[in-house]
Amino acid sequence: MALPSLRERASDAVEIMDDPACDPERLTRTYADFRIVNAMVSGLRGTYRRDIRPALSRARPSTLLDIGSGGGDVARALARWAARDGLRLEVTAIDPDARAHAYATSLPPLPGLTFRRARSSDLVAEGARFDVVVSNHVLHHLGPAELGGLLFDSERLARRCVLHSDIERGRLAYLGFGLGTWPFFRHSFIRADGLTSIRRSFTAGELRDAVPAGWRVTREPPFRLVLRWDAPADSPRLPVPVEIDPRTGQSRPHGPISPGHPPGRPGATDA
């Protein structure tokens, strides 16, 4: 297997599933295969146990938003685990892509789980809020303006904390994924898009430099980055944006992202 240069982010590389004209059957199988890949590489179970479960209660209902939910398996897993633990959790999963929304809603419904075809900026405009906001494998899809918009929206949507999880670019991640998936997933875009995703992904240092103050980057096994923001205990509700970027449909940070910190200013700290 040829190893491409992973020195820099391949921001121009395009995933097949992001092409609106890609083969719909293979795309459907890709959404289905996300469940297997996420179970192997997302580290979601650890994130649930360590960061989400302690925030939930048996007595009081909590809310969680999954941004960029794709085929919906992350939202389904979180809703299932919380129910199994006897915790009250309402999960909302959003994705603006009609194909992802159609796939996610074609599966049997789960109590406490709602799928919506929407962007994070739509929910901000509605004034929606959630105790916990998460995403998985979304950051590497975004350009700088879209990343700024997503983080800006996340701060407004989260009452308690935000956890954006993604792959970390690196040779071992690329080789491991390439070899581990080589005989499988022949009928979906999982292998090709997974390798492209790794080429598009951030390193921990790059992500720290790309996010505003208040956001923290941690590295988790296997080859994961978790970008976290905690709502300050005494903070007033953050203002909703007045600008949506007509090109991306995302919120456009037009003032300070966090009180006192200009958007895009490197300031994330190591955990």
Ligand SMILES: C[S@@+](CC[C@H](N)C(=O)[O-])C[C@H]1O[C@@H](n2cnc3c(N)ncnc32)[C@H](O)[C@@H]1O
């Ligand atoms: C690779 S998919 C990840 C799917 C799923 N989270 C998973 O782990 O299997 C990335 C998704 O993010 C969505 N997306 C990108 N920006 C978004 C935004 N601002 N709000 C909601 N969804 C967004 C895209 O439409 C795409 O379906």
